[in-house]
Amino acid sequence: MLPVLCRYESRHTALGTDDTNVLAEFLRDLFSNTTSAIKVGNACIAEWGSVPASEWVAEMCATLDGEEFVDSKDLAAIIENRIREDFTHERTIEVQGWILSRTEATLCCLAANTLHS
Amino acid sequence: MVEADLCIVGAGAAGITLAREFVGHSTTVAVVESGGLELEDKTQSLYEGRVSGFPYRYPNTMRLRYFGGSTNHWSGNCRPLDEVDFLHRPWLPYSGWPFGRNELIPYYQRAQAVCGLQAFDYAIESWMDEARLRNFPFDPKKLLTGIKHISAPVRFGTAYRHELEDAANVTVYNHGNLTEIEATETAKHVTGLQCQCLTGKRFRVRTSIYILATGGIENARHLLASDAIQSEGLGNGHDRVGRFFMDHPHGIAGWIVFRNRFNIVDLYQAKTRRNAFVKGVVTMSPQILSGEALSNIYFNLAASMSRSEGEKSVSALLQSFREWEVPDDLLSHLGNIIADLDDVGEAAYHRMTDNADPFNKLRVHCRIEPTPDPDSRVTLTSDRDALGMRRIDLHWKPGDLALKSYNRGVEILALEVGRTGLGRMQVQPAGDSGWPDRFEPSGHHIGTTRMHAAPEKGVVDANCRVHDIDNLYIAGSSVFPTAGCNNPTLTVVALALRLADHIKNRS
Ligand SMILES: Cc1cc2nc3c(=O)[nH]c(=O)nc-3n(C[C@H](O)[C@H](O)[C@H](O)COP(=O)(O)OP(=O)(O)OC[C@H]3O[C@@H](n4cnc5c(N)ncnc54)[C@H](O)[C@@H]3O)c2cc1C
Numbered sequence: 001m002l003p004v005l006c007r008y009e010s011r012h013t014a015l016g017t018d019d020t021n022v023l024a025e026f027l028r029d030l031f032s033n034t035t036s037a038i039k040v041g042n043a044c045i046a047e048w049g050s051v052p053a054s055e056w057v058a059e060m061c062a063t064l065d066g067e068e069f070v071d072s073k074d075l076a077a078i079i080e081n082r083i084r085e086d087f088t089h090e091r092t093i094e095v096q097g098w099i100l101s102r103t104e105a106t107l108c109c110l111a112a113n114t115l116h117s
Numbered sequence: 118m119v120e121a122d123l124c125i126v127g128a129g130a131a132g133i134t135l136a137r138e139f140v141g142h143s144t145t146v147a148v149v150e151s152g153g154l155e156l157e158d159k160t161q162s163l164y165e166g167r168v169s170g171f172p173y174r175y176p177n178t179m180r181l182r183y184f185g186g187s188t189n190h191w192s193g194n195c196r197p198l199d200e201v202d203f204l205h206r207p208w209l210p211y212s213g214w215p216f217g218r219n220e221l222i223p224y225y226q227r228a229q230a231v232c233g234l235q236a237f238d239y240a241i242e243s244w245m246d247e248a249r250l251r252n253f254p255f256d257p258k259k260l261l262t263g264i265k266h267i268s269a270p271v272r273f274g275t276a277y278r279h280e281l282e283d284a285a286n287v288t289v290y291n292h293g294n295l296t297e298i299e300a301t302e303t304a305k306h307v308t309g310l311q312c313q314c315l316t317g318k319r320f321r322v323r324t325s326i327y328i329l330a331t332g333g334i335e336n337a338r339h340l341l342a343s344d345a346i347q348s349e350g351l352g353n354g355h356d357r358v359g360r361f362f363m364d365h366p367h368g369i370a371g372w373i374v375f376r377n378r379f380n381i382v383d384l385y386q387a388k389t390r391r392n393a394f395v396k397g398v399v400t401m402s403p404q405i406l407s408g409e410a411l412s413n414i415y416f417n418l419a420a421s422m423s424r425s426e427g428e429k430s431v432s433a434l435l436q437s438f439r440e441w442e443v444p445d446d447l448l449s450h451l452g453n454i455i456a457d458l459d460d461v462g463e464a465a466y467h468r469m470t471d472n473a474d475p476f477n478k479l480r481v482h483c484r485i486e487p488t489p490d491p492d493s494r495v496t497l498t499s500d501r502d503a504l505g506m507r508r509i510d511l512h513w514k515p516g517d518l519a520l521k522s523y524n525r526g527v528e529i530l531a532l533e534v535g536r537t538g539l540g541r542m543q544v545q546p547a548g549d550s551g552w553p554d555r556f557e558p559s560g561h562h563i564g565t566t567r568m569h570a571a572p573e574k575g576v577v578d579a580n581c582r583v584h585d586i587d588n589l590y591i592a593g594s595s596v597f598p599t600a601g602c603n604n605p606t607l608t609v610v611a612l613a614l615r616l617a618d619h620i621k622n623r624s
Binding site: 080083084086087088090092094096097098099100101 | 371528531532533534535536538541542543544545546
């Protein structure tokens with residue numbers, strides 16, 4: 001279902017532009033509570049300024065570039081690891097006082113942009 | 118005229134500890150205490166003064182002027198100063214005690230009982246072994262878990278009054294106020310004390326040795342006010358008296374919301390363990406303090422609930438805590454963890470998450486080491502109190518380094534909470550002063566008669582004797598050259614015990 005995102009160029013392009021269904025599916029799978037993810041995402045967008053979905057995908061792709069993964073579980077583990085690394089290397093964003101990793105904030109923004117519409 | 122071998126002025130934590138050390142000793146002791154056994158408005162108003170700088174609750178209400186002193190309202194939190202607090206730290210101006218922490222350890226051990234605590238054991242390992250508890254899995258190069266002991270709290274006046282009353286060699290003179298310290302023409306020897314009662318009665322005290330133990334503001338006030346011989350104030354030849362005033366800024370730094378409901382809080386809850394009432398606190402590692410040039414900080418975590426509720430929940434939670442594992446489903450929890458972006462209020466949080474378990478969220482309380490600054494100071498105004506003594510003006514700034522250290526310390530805690538997968542932290546917004554609103558001083562009055570081996574850099578020497586005056590000593594937190602971030606009274610008591618030993622050896 002989700003051996004997608006940036007590893008395969010064709011899917012990657014589809015995610016960023018036309019195929020919002022695939023992206024939505026990915027995000028729904030990732031977040032158990034999409035309502036609150038959207039809420040967090042909107043707060044992050046308010047902090048960062050509105051950015052088209054493709055930019056978020058590009059950022060995620062850059063984040064995940066070079067990772068080997070086969071299924072959604074692997075992808076979640078990779079993302080979780082990235083989040084930890086964000087905290088280790090102080091790649092964080094402060095949103096309404098919350099200290100969030102850039103990766104998780106990016107995913108929430110993606111959720112806000114994609115799942116809202 | 119009151120005559121004895123030793124006069125102790127002030128019967129608070131320091132004065133009472135000193136007096137008790139002489140019970141049954143060959144030294145005769147006169148204790149002169151301003152108040153009676155209860156709070157009296159007229160006596161308390163002798164403490165009134167002016168304040169400026171960092172918002173400071175009026176000095177009148179941050180200390181109590183009757184037998185037992187401010188221990189009549191202290192909270193009983195005790196922790197010795199950390200090793201780093203005694204060191205010269207190049208990034209912290211005027212830092213460095215004339216001795217290291219080891220010098221105080223035997224006195225800290227004795228101070229525990231005086232403060233109503235069990236044995237001196239602040240090593241986190243021994244508490245974890247005992248209770249099979251776990252601490253937060255923070256990077257020990259950054260954050261450590263320490264222990265604090267909590268006293269009942271012992272009210273020194275109530276607890277030790279009868280012991281002093283029964284002692285044949287100790288006499289307590291309540292309602293007696295020191296108004297002037299008399300000295301020889303050279304100001305190198307104290308010859309007596311002038312004292313007054315609010316009734317108008319006056320008396321003189323003449324002893325061989327004198328100890329001021331009137332609290333961290335009044336100790337300086339009395340030296341400054343005793344200007345008959347030295348116009349700048351007794352012991353103030355180098356203009357150090359009253360300077361370097363410090364208190365610990367403290368307040369709520371934020372909240373940690375845990376991603377799992379049943380995380381780890383037991384060690385960080387105040388509970389009776391091995392007959393001691395203790396609690397884990399989060400501290401900064403010495404490496405990070407020196408590596409990032411920060412002043413000292415500690416974090417005290419508190420669940421927003423009553424202890425009885427906590428006791429019940431904790432036992433249910435303990436099992437999952439002991440089997441601590443970092444869960445692998447962070448992303449699925451993320452939304453819930455940070456769902457409540459609008460309002461961190463307890464009610465709203467529970468409404469959002471439909472979660473009545475308060476252990477999901479801890480309040481982070483923070484106390485920071487202030488920066489020694491000669492311009493933070495106690496001076497005398499021209500206003501006079503009912504005894505004719507000049508009132509104080511208290512000007513204090515916690516210092517830029519303290520604020521920088523606070524901000525960085527909170528950031529490090531938030532990063533570690535995220536990195537370890539415990540949850541997320543929401544930090545308090547900064548107010549106009551740069552500090553979060555409602556940050557305030559702790560009522561710990563430190564530094565105004567600072568200790569330093571060199572007379573030009575401090576008011577008292579390593580034995581707490583006023584430089585150049587052979588028979589005048591000072592007890593209390595006014596002698597601390599730096600404040601650390603831990604509550605001061607255990608150190609006040611340890612230093613008083615050490616001073617008592619010194620005086621016994623001297624005679
Ligand atoms: C609200 C509050 C909570 C606190 N909680 C804690 C805590 O949890 N842990 C901790 O470690 N510390 C705490 N403290 C600090 C603690 O109270 C002090 O560190 C401690 O009381 C200092 O002892 P002291 O003997 O130096 O001064 P004090 O206890 O203030 O005693 C000074 C005594 O001198 C007397 N005096 C003053 N002027 C004269 C005079 N002219 N002549 C004769 N006598 C005089 C006073 O009446 C008083 O009895 C707290 C303080 C406050 C305000």
